[in-house]
Amino acid sequence: MQRQEVIAKLQEVFDGAFLQKVTVTPELSARDVEEWDSLAHVSLIMAVEQAFGVRFRVGEVEATKNVGDLADLIVKRLPKG
Amino acid sequence: MQTLRQHLESASPAFESELTAQTRDVREFVELLQLCTLRKRAIEKGLLKASKKKLRVAAVGGANLHPLVDFIGHFAAVLGDGECEFWIGDYDNYNAEILDAESPLYEFKPDVVLLLPSERRCVYSGPIDSSRSVQEEAARRVAGDLIDLCARINEGSGAEVIVGNFRLPPYFDPGPMRNTSLISDYAFRRFVNSEIGFRLPSYAYICDIEFLSNRRGNLAGVDDRTWFESKQPFAAGLLVDVAREYAHILNQLTRAPKKVVVLDLDNTLWGGVIGDDGLEGIELGTTSPRGEAFRDFQKYLLELSKRGVLLAVCSKNDYDKAIEPFEKHPEMVLRLKDIVCFKANWEPKSDNIRLIAQELNLGVDSLVFVDDNPAEIEIVNQFVPEVSTIWAGDDPSEFAAKLKDSRFFESRSVTSEDILRVQQYKQESERQQLLSSFSDMGSYLKSLEMTGVITPFNKLDAPRIAQLIAKSNQFNLTTRRRTEAEVLDIVENERFSAFSMRLSDRFGDHGLIAVVVGDAVGEDFMIDTWLMSCRVLKRQVEEEILNEIVRLARERGCARVIGKYIPTAKNGMVRELYPKMGFMHSREEDGGTQIYVLHVTEYRWSETAIALRTETYATAGSHS
Numbered sequence: 001m002q003r004q005e006v007i008a009k010l011q012e013v014f015d016g017a018f019l020q021k022v023t024v025t026p027e028l029s030a031r032d033v034e035e036w037d038s039l040a041h042v043s044l045i046m047a048v049e050q051a052f053g054v055r056f057r058v059g060e061v062e063a064t065k066n067v068g069d070l071a072d073l074i075v076k077r078l079p080k081g
Numbered sequence: 082m083q084t085l086r087q088h089l090e091s092a093s094p095a096f097e098s099e100l101t102a103q104t105r106d107v108r109e110f111v112e113l114l115q116l117c118t119l120r121k122r123a124i125e126k127g128l129l130k131a132s133k134k135k136l137r138v139a140a141v142g143g144a145n146l147h148p149l150v151d152f153i154g155h156f157a158a159v160l161g162d163g164e165c166e167f168w169i170g171d172y173d174n175y176n177a178e179i180l181d182a183e184s185p186l187y188e189f190k191p192d193v194v195l196l197l198p199s200e201r202r203c204v205y206s207g208p209i210d211s212s213r214s215v216q217e218e219a220a221r222r223v224a225g226d227l228i229d230l231c232a233r234i235n236e237g238s239g240a241e242v243i244v245g246n247f248r249l250p251p252y253f254d255p256g257p258m259r260n261t262s263l264i265s266d267y268a269f270r271r272f273v274n275s276e277i278g279f280r281l282p283s284y285a286y287i288c289d290i291e292f293l294s295n296r297r298g299n300l301a302g303v304d305d306r307t308w309f310e311s312k313q314p315f316a317a318g319l320l321v322d323v324a325r326e327y328a329h330i331l332n333q334l335t336r337a338p339k340k341v342v343v344l345d346l347d348n349t350l351w352g353g354v355i356g357d358d359g360l361e362g363i364e365l366g367t368t369s370p371r372g373e374a375f376r377d378f379q380k381y382l383l384e385l386s387k388r389g390v391l392l393a394v395c396s397k398n399d400y401d402k403a404i405e406p407f408e409k410h411p412e413m414v415l416r417l418k419d420i421v422c423f424k425a426n427w428e429p430k431s432d433n434i435r436l437i438a439q440e441l442n443l444g445v446d447s448l449v450f451v452d453d454n455p456a457e458i459e460i461v462n463q464f465v466p467e468v469s470t471i472w473a474g475d476d477p478s479e480f481a482a483k484l485k486d487s488r489f490f491e492s493r494s495v496t497s498e499d500i501l502r503v504q505q506y507k508q509e510s511e512r513q514q515l516l517s518s519f520s521d522m523g524s525y526l527k528s529l530e531m532t533g534v535i536t537p538f539n540k541l542d543a544p545r546i547a548q549l550i551a552k553s554n555q556f557n558l559t560t561r562r563r564t565e566a567e568v569l570d571i572v573e574n575e576r577f578s579a580f581s582m583r584l585s586d587r588f589g590d591h592g593l594i595a596v597v598v599g600d601a602v603g604e605d606f607m608i609d610t611w612l613m614s615c616r617v618l619k620r621q622v623e624e625e626i627l628n629e630i631v632r633l634a635r636e637r638g639c640a641r642v643i644g645k646y647i648p649t650a651k652n653g654m655v656r657e658l659y660p661k662m663g664f665m666h667s668r669e670e671d672g673g674t675q676i677y678v679l680h681v682t683e684y685r686w687s688e689t690a691i692a693l694r695t696e697t698y699a700t701a702g703s704h705s
Contacts, residue, residue, distance in 0.1 A: 016082075016115030019122055039147045042311045047111045050317055058306045 001078055006052070006071040013051050017044050026068030054078055082112065085119055092128050100129075104159040110317035113324075114148070117155045132163035136331065139191035139240070141170035141178050143199025144314035149324055153195070156328030162335060172312055173199060179230050179237075187237050193334065194234045195288075195327055197245040197314060198227055205269045216263035217272065224276030231285045241566050242285040243330050245323070246274045248294035248315075251303055283544065284566040286330050286493075293322045329488070335562045337552040339469065339489040340443055342385065343434055345452035346396040346403055346425070349473055349480070350415065351375050356402050366412025374477035379414035381481040386419055389502045390490050391441065393422040395433045395450070400425045421506040430457050431464035441506060442615040444554050444651055449489050451480075494544070501592065508588040509616060526621060526690035529586040533622070535629055535695045538579040538598075543568045545593045546581055549614065553596075554651040557612040558644065558658065561598075576600060577609070578633045582626060584617055584691070591617055595626055599633055606634035606681075607643045624687035627662055629695065631684045642684075643667075644677040 001009075003026075011024040018035045022028070030036040036044070045061050048054075048070070054077040064070045085103060088096035100120060107113045123129040136157070140150050146169050154165045168189040170178045175196065178186045186194070207219055231242040247270040255265050263269045274291050281287060294302040297319055304316035315323060347354045352364025352371050364372040386392050392415065396403050403425035407417045417423070422440055424433040430450075438445040446467040452458050453473040461470055471487055473480045484490075516525050538546065547565035554560070563571075571577045582595040594617045598610035608630065613622060634642050644659040646652075656675075660666060663685070664677035 013111070016111065016118055019118060019125070038311075042145070042307075042313065043110075043114055043148045046307065046313070046317045046320075047114050050109060050111045056306065058309050062310070 001075065003068075003071050003075055006074050007067065009051065010048070010067060010071065010074075013044070013047050017047055024067055026071065027066055029066040048074070052078065082115055085116075089119055089123055089126070089128065092126065096123055096128055101159055104156065108318070108321060110321055113152055113155070113321050116159075117148075117151060120155060120159065132158065134163040135166045136163065137168075137190060137192045138165040138195060138331070139168045139170070139186055139189055139193075140195040140197070141175035141186065142195075142197030142245070142314070143173045143175060143202065144197060144308075145172055145312040146170070146197065149197075149314070149320055149327075150195075152321065152324030153327045153331070156325050157331050161328060161332035165331070175199075176230070179233050182237055186234075191238055191240045193331060194238070194240045194242050195245075196227075196230065196234070196242060197288075198230075198247075200247050200270070200314075203247045203270050203273055204266050205264050209264050213263075216269075220263055220269055220272040221276055224273045224280065227277060228280050228282065228285075231282060235282070235284045235566065239566055239570055240284075241334060241564055243288050243327055244277070244285055245288040245290045245327075246277055248290050248302060248319075249299055251299035284564075284569075286334075288323065288326050288330060290323055290326075293326055294319055297322055333491070333493075334564055335551060337447070337548075338492045339390070339449045340447040341391040341393055341421075341437070341441065341449065342382065342484075342490075343393045343395045343437060343448050343450045343468075344382070345454065345457065345473075346394060346398060348453045348475075349451060350379060351406060351410075351413075352477065355406060356398055360405055360409060363406065363410070365406070365410060371477060372412070374480070376412055376414060378477060378480040381484065383414055383419060385484075385490060386503060388490070388492070388495050391421045391503060391506060392419055393437050393441070393448075394420050394424060395430050395437065396425045397427055397430070398425040419503075421503060429460065429464070431461050434461060434465050434468055442509070442618070446554075446651075449487070451484070501590065505589060505591065505616065512586075512588055522619075523690070529588075529620075529690070531584060531586045531620065531691045533625055533691045533693045534583045535580050535625075535693065536583070537696065538568065538572045538577075538581065540569065540572060542581055542593065543572070546596055549581075549593060549596055550610070550612065553612040553614065554649070555615050555654050556618065557649075557652050558608065558655055559610055559647045560612075560649050560652060561610050563610075571598060576602075578606075578637065579610075580629065580633075582622065582629075584620070584622060595622060597626060597630060599630060601634075601637040601639055604640045605643050606630070606637060606639035606641065608645065611644075621687070621689035621691055623658070623662065624689050625691055625693055628686055631679070631681055631686075634681050640681055642679040642681060644679070646675045646677070648673045648675075 007024055007026065014022050014024050017040065018033065020035060022033050030041065049056065052074050054074055056073065056077060060073060064073055085096065085099050088099055100116065104116055107116060120129065124131050140146050150167055150169055154167060158164050168191065170186060178184045203223055205216055205219055207215060227244060231244055234240055234242050249270055250266050259265045259267045263272055278287060302316050302319035304313065307313035344350060352375055353362055355363055365375050366372045382392060404417060406413050407415065422437045424437060434448060434450060435445060438448055445465055449469045449471060450461050451471045451473055453475060455472055458470045458472045461468055469489060471483055473483060536542065543565050547563065547568050550563050571579050578599040578601060580597055581593050584591045584594050594614040596610060596612050600607040600609045630642060644664050646656060646659060659677035664679045667676040667678045669675055
């Protein structure tokens with residue numbers, strides 16, 4: 001799965017997690033979304049893990065700055081092959 | 082999920098039932114998160130009404146309680162009686178929050194407190210070479226501390242407590258010592274869990290996380306990364322299970338378990354069709370695997386019946402043929418004496434089911450219908466939607482498991498009254514036969530040789546009183562639900578005059594059948610609660626109860642008795658009770674509530690056929 005597909009699928013996860021309509025772009029970050037506070041973030045990342053079937057390493061997600069970084073991380077953690 | 086989104090966009094009224102169906106089935110985190118969000122959007126849009134009734138729920142614990150609490154709220158609102166208003170404690174601050182009487186926990190005035198204790202503190206921390214008794218002592222202390230916390234919560238707020246127990250670690254460590262010594266977390270937590278269960282006070286309930294984690298798989302329930310990053314107590318999937326369970330217990334606080342299983346016969350209790358295959362042709366018993374499965378299902382049903390669940394039959398068959406296996410088949414586990422109501426005819430099952438409810442004097446919604454034929458299930462769903470249905474499927478080896486996982490028959494404890502119930506319903510049919518042999522009601526009632534006992538509320542009766550309060554829907558003037566803890570509050574509160582009544586007759590003991598709570602306010606004696614078991618209708622119990630109410634009102638120096646009728650979907654049978662008993666209509670309030678007044682001096686005492694004994698109020702305290 002490529003970054004582009006990952007971002008498209010992330011849109012679905014975001015739609016399920018936020019009440020407001022959020023358009024997912026690589027530049028998007030928590031600052032841009034009112035609902036995206038630390039509590040929502042916990043649910044969002046758990047949902048991302050399950051939706052993509054990936055496991056992040058401890059501390060990894062914290063280091064991402066925006067959705068683009070998160071998408072790259074997902075690509076990196078997707079099972080190869 | 083797509084359908085649900087479309088329903089939301091088009092503001093379709095089908096949204097709510099679809100949301101309920103999907104919430105009932107949801108097992109995974111992503112889906113549940115979406116359902117939560119969709120529901121909130123639907124409320125914003127005005128498609129769903131947030132219910133008026135709000136339960137005040139405080140949640141405290143040794144982990145991050147988000148999103149757990151949001152999920153509990155979702156399950157409780159969608160599958161239960163209404164919205165929860167939450168107060169959530171700080172991360173791992175529950176000891177202080179509970180022990181400090183001034184803490185915001187108590188300011189919130191919770192109805193229920195959810196406690197999720199820290200599993201990281203449920204470990205053995207003493208010397209490793211200590212004796213067995215030292216280790217057990219340590220485990221008992223952990224359990225004891227938790228029970229004490231529950232007690233403090235209840236003393237400080239009157240709230241009921243739902244306390245989570247401890248899941249077992251999924252890792253092989255420490256190998257052979259896992260089960261031979263309490264120094265392993267595995268053995269230690271199991272010991273603590275048992276202690277909590279055995280010592281659980283009446284106002285507390287266990288959210289059995291040990292069981293839930295076992296059921297899903299302990300390894301699948303662990304996610305150490307989310308613990309380190311955001312103090313999540315469980316992996317995503319187990320989080321869903323635990324949220325569902327807390328909500329399930331919340332709902333059970335005010336909802337009674339089902340009382341009757343209505344069973345189909347052919348291909349449900351035995352293989353084949355009795356009308357075609359005959360007694361020798363049906364598949365039942367240990368001679369074949371399939372026959373053994375049916376027999377095993379019957380064994381489970383008998384077990385349910387021993388717990389007080391009534392068994393009834395509803396089958397499309399000729400009656401004579403249908404009863405034959407019950408009377409003659411050597412491998413039948415269930416016999417006619419185990420069936421309280423037997424309908425075998427060619428009328429629609431929906432009609433028969435209504436009839437069964439009527440004859441047993443129970444609400445239709447206390448029935449669960451089991452059939453292997455999906456068409457029959459569909460008909461019942463459509464024409465008697467209040468009845469819960471279980472489609473048995475086509476593999477009898479799974480029938481018992483389907484019932485066991487339905488969660489319809491979970492009672493808190495089995496009271497001796499539950500065990501007597503099957504017998505009581507049999508006695509009722511004998512009374513009906515006696516009634517038909519008398520020409521007038523008066524001589525019939527005399528012949529019953531009834532005796533009644535009126536007793537003020539007391540601690541001993543509290544569990545049964547709370548059970549009757551939770552169960553009674555039809556003869557219930559105000560349908561005011563009270564938990565056991567709230568019943569105990571009434572015992573302590575001088576303002577209330579509350580009593581229950583027991584009834585027995587020459588056929589047997591009905592047990593505790595009526596509950597009244599009177600609230601004396603100045604000149605007025607308000608009937609806050611009056612409910613009765615439908616088993617004793619038309620037995621002059623109402624008259625004796627009103628006698629007692631008026632007697633109490635006088636004792637309290639009240640001039641008037643005020644009766645209130647709050648209409649619900651189920652209590653139509655008592656709409657006219659007060660006017661029929663001599664009350665004057667006073668006024669109508671919001672929601673069709675009717676207020677009636679009776680002047681104490683104008684009351685005419687009723688004579689009845691019940692020999693009544695009233696336990697005095699002064700000695701009531703000696704029960705406790």
